[in-house]
Amino acid sequence: MSSEEIRKKFLAFFKERGHTIVSSSSLIPDDPSVLLTTAGMQQFKKYYTGEADPMKDFGSKNTASIQKSFRTSDIDEVGDESHLTFFEMLGNFSFGYKPGEPVSPKGGYFKKGAITYAHDFITKEMGLAIDYVSVFEGGDGVPADTESEEIWKSLGVKSIKKFGRTDNFWGPTGNEGPCGPTTEIYINGVEIWNIVFNEYYCKNGKLEKLKTPGVDTGMGLERLVMVSQEKNNIFETDLLQPIMHSIIEIQGDKPIGQIRLIVDHLRAAVFLISDGVLPGKEGRGYIPRRLLRRALTAHYLDVGAGPDKNFFQNPVSIIIDIYKHFYPDLLNNGDRMMSIMQDEVEKYSKILTGTVADLKKLYSRFIGGVDPERLLPNVVVKNNVADIDGSILFRIRETHGVDFEVMKMVMEKWGFSFSERTEKEFDEAYQKHQEKSRAGLEKKFGGHGLILDTGELKAGDEEELKKVTRLHTATHLMQQALRNILGNEVHQAGSDITAERTRFDFTYHRKLTPEEIKKIETEVNEVIARDMPVHFKEMPIEEAKKTGALYFFKEKYPDPVNVYYVGKTIEDAYSKEFCGGPHVTHTREIGRFRILKEEAVGAGVRRIRASVD
Ligand code: SER
Numbered sequence: 333m334s335s336e337e338i339r340k341k342f343l344a345f346f347k348e349r350g351h352t353i354v355s356s357s358s359l360i361p362d363d364p365s366v367l368l369t370t371a372g373m374q375q376f377k378k379y380y381t382g383e384a385d386p387m388k389d390f391g392s393k394n395t396a397s398i399q400k401s402f403r404t405s406d407i408d409e410v411g412d413e414s415h416l417t418f419f420e421m422l423g424n425f426s427f428g429y430k431p432g433e434p435v436s437p438k439g440g441y442f443k444k445g446a447i448t449y450a451h452d453f454i455t456k457e458m459g460l461a462i463d464y465v466s467v468f469e470g471g472d473g474v475p476a477d478t479e480s481e482e483i484w485k486s487l488g489v490k491s492i493k494k495f496g497r498t499d500n501f502w503g504p505t506g507n508e509g510p511c512g513p514t515t516e517i518y519i520n521g522v523e524i525w526n527i528v529f530n531e532y533y534c535k536n537g538k539l540e541k542l543k544t545p546g547v548d549t550g551m552g553l554e555r556l557v558m559v560s561q562e563k564n565n566i567f568e569t570d571l572l573q574p575i576m577h578s579i580i581e582i583q584g585d586k587p588i589g590q591i592r593l594i595v596d597h598l599r600a601a602v603f604l605i606s607d608g609v610l611p612g613k614e615g616r617g618y619i620p621r622r623l624l625r626r627a628l629t630a631h632y633l634d635v636g637a638g639p640d641k642n643f644f645q646n647p648v649s650i651i652i653d654i655y656k657h658f659y660p661d662l663l664n665n666g667d668r669m670m671s672i673m674q675d676e677v678e679k680y681s682k683i684l685t686g687t688v689a690d691l692k693k694l695y696s697r698f699i700g701g702v703d704p705e706r707l708l709p710n711v712v713v714k715n716n717v718a719d720i721d722g723s724i725l726f727r728i729r730e731t732h733g734v735d736f737e738v739m740k741m742v743m744e745k746w747g748f749s750f751s752e753r754t755e756k757e758f759d760e761a762y763q764k765h766q767e768k769s770r771a772g773l774e775k776k777f778g779g780h781g782l783i784l785d786t787g788e789l790k791a792g793d794e795e796e797l798k799k800v801t802r803l804h805t806a807t808h809l810m811q812q813a814l815r816n817i818l819g820n821e822v823h824q825a826g827s828d829i830t831a832e833r834t835r836f837d838f839t840y841h842r843k844l845t846p847e848e849i850k851k852i853e854t855e856v857n858e859v860i861a862r863d864m865p866v867h868f869k870e871m872p873i874e875e876a877k878k879t880g881a882l883y884f885f886k887e888k889y890p891d892p893v894n895v896y897y898v899g900k901t902i903e904d905a906y907s908k909e910f911c912g913g914p915h916v917t918h919t920r921e922i923g924r925f926r927i928l929k930e931e932a933v934g935a936g937v938r939r940i941r942a943s944v945d
Pocket of ligand 1: 371528549
């Protein structure tokens with residue numbers, strides 16, 4: 333079945349069942365708590381809370397849409413089988429259900445209606461077999477969802493898994509909004525459809541019952557098309573394959589991960605720019621800039637013959653062609669979009685060329701004076717560590733205005749990763765540079781030196797700083813949970829926090845099991861739910877060590893040190909660490925903690941990426 337047929341089928345299915353079809357809202361949301369639209373329910377928030385009347389606006393309590401969505405949280409995963417930054421979400425929504433009300437086309441519905449619709453759409457309309465479903469097992473004061481379990485059983489679904497807050501509880505977007513337990517449908521092991529029962533309103537981590545519960549469902553179009561077209565990955569579907577081909581034509585078919593990255597990033601940039609998110613230095617604008625820069629870097633590194641400033645034109649025309657019927661704005665904005673991209677790519681080509689020239693000089697130190705580009709593609713240097721003075725990298729950044737992650741991509745292509753010392757010194761040089769402009773903000777955040785990375789965060793971008801602060805405290809809680817669950821063998825081996833995620837390296841001798849990962853997440857979320865206070869105390873370093881506070885042995889701490897602790901007193905604190913801050917004042921401010929990935933980074937060193945939402 334083509335993706336076009338699938339779109340039509342979805343909308344027709346819900347239209348026949350009394351839903352009003354609503355167009356996708358812009359990627360720039362009305363909702364000020366988030367930078368971009370990340371879910372279909374965002375444009376409907378006020379109908380869940382009762383602030384607006386769906387009967388008046390839609391003539392029905394039920395709507396359905398195909399929503400343009402964008403999430404940066406998965407950007408590091410793009411290149412694998414199923415992750416994207418931009419995607420489309422098929423969703424049906426119901427507002428103002430009265431408990432006990434039978435399912436009727438224009439009336440509200442809840443668990444029975446939502447699950448039956450989803451089951452019928454997947455099995456009868458799409459002819460797909462459900463692998464298994466998951467339901468909420470209860471936790472943090474929210475009861476287990478036995479009702480959904482019974483409904484699935486009555487529909488003949490036998491494989492039902494149960495998970496807690498991390499997997500089967502959704503929302504809110506940003507700091508507050510509707511949220512609730514979920515039930516998810518899996519096909520061939522891939523999560524296809526997330527059905528949320530919005531029973532609560534969450535504000536700063538506190539849940540309050542909504543007057544009338546609602547339904548919010550989201551199904552990734554690209555993933556549904558993938559299973560329906562029996563493909564192994566989203567990039568082989570009719571939505572993405574033509575774009576893949578256009579990139580392969582330019583630079584051959586390897587490495588596949590980089591080609592997928594270019595496909596994803598160009599497509600996302602097209603949709604963002606078309607919705608008015610113009611490439612720029614700060615906030616939202618930084619996102620299309622970063623996507624285009626990463627795409628051009630990947631392109632340049634793989635053709636190896638200098639960046640072609642026009643390389644994006646054919647792929648972008650193909651993207652517009654695929655989507656113009658559903659999003660006519662793409663066509664209307666086509667010329668403007670091309671010229672914005674052209675400007676951006678031209679500016680960036682200069683930056684990249686200068687950066688690569690400087691990095692080459694550094695590189696030759698490690699490989700005995702050889703030009704790295706001459707070596708390619710025959711010489712593969714793997715897993716070498718470039719232990720460079722980080723302030724040299726900072727100078728390259730200042731000279732060319734390039735991001736740290738781009739320098740990393742270039743060096744990785746040549747077989748090197750930067751050493752921890754290099755990254756740390758880069759951060760220090762960056763921080764020193766930012767100190768002045770940041771002084772005001774630090775006061776506001778109660779901070780004593782922010783841990784930032786990559787030069788992406790600009791002083792003044794308060795939303796991002798708040799996110800970094802939440803992730804920073806979450807990282808302390810995670811380290812303690814790791815030690816509680818895995819034992820005191822766990823020690824910090826590095827960390828890196830951006831507005832999107834925390835990356836924490838620690839010593840441990842083996843891979844973590846899914847059960848252990850779950851336990852760690854649950855423990856962190858429990859501490860968050862207890863809303864424990866976070867304080868710090870300045871102490872002489874030796875005295876601080878005696879409190880049992882953790883510290884990173886590679887770090888040099890100025891005496892006296894600040895010990896940040898989570899709990900009422902330093903003696904009975906859940907977590908205590910030497911740290912410069914900043915941190916939240918109470919753990920609930922962190923929001924929901926989620927582990928995204930656990931992997932090895934070296935012998936006896938593991939890495940966890942985690943986010944908060
Ligand atoms: N809001 C939920 C999600 O984004 C379901 O639509 O997954």
